[in-house]
Amino acid sequence: MSIVDERDLRQQLDGVLDAIMPPDAPVRAAARKGKLIQAGRSLGVVAGLAVVAGIGVGIPGLLNQPAREVSHARPMVMVEQSCGTGVREIIGSPAPVAGRTGPSSAAQAARGRPASELAAGGCAWLKP
């Protein structure tokens, strides 16, 4: 083989590839396979929609579950260190504390209140 330049390469490629004589185009077989691909895609879309619908129905249901009643005998309060009659700081609270949510509002709401009162609103992390 010898390739002199681009033109020569073009001619050689023409000679080699044009010598390939493929059989007739399998259009029917391709159409059958194409329909299978379409059916697979449709199934995928339906399955995807079902998953999205499931999430759409399931997540709000989970979020709107009624809060479990907190036992007064063993309040769910997580205290790192005993802090006497009140608390100085709350660093996080996943549930409303004294009707408010969020660390800063919870901290403001909780200052000077006893831990048992805080427990009624849910679980709180307290820091001395």
Next chain:
Amino acid sequence: MDSRTEAEFAEFMHGRWPALVRLGYGLTGDERLAEDLARAALAKAYASWPRVLRAGDPDVYLRRIILNASLGKVRRRRGRERRRGDEPEPETAQLARADDDRPALVKALMQLPVGQRSVVLLRYWMDMTEAQVAAVLGCSVGSVRSQASRALASLRVGEDVAEEVLL
């Protein structure tokens, strides 16, 4: 797909089939594999025919399917080899066969990386411009230019090496 669109598809595919198989052969060096690639391209084109027509250039779409399928085969083979813990062989070593009675140019093409091979076929066999090749391969014109230049250099070096061996 209605009967009129089916007829359009069939006519289009009858016209493109030989070129698709030849492109596949240039990429793989194997006629059966080339037909498989072309058949898969037809099936995918059928599945998305309205979208392919809307895109404006069905030829670009078909060539891209064949080129991607060819690239995908190389990647899958390498993945299998890695999972088995084998050292992945260079793609060219697997495409070169012991009882190789293929034309010298095809053997030389199989020595090129698949990207360079694609550029050579699109640019020099299909007579596409650098911009058209870049559009089909989804890369920049500069990349097409450099791959073409490297491929030509490799084909020339390959020829020199062959001559040295003969001498």
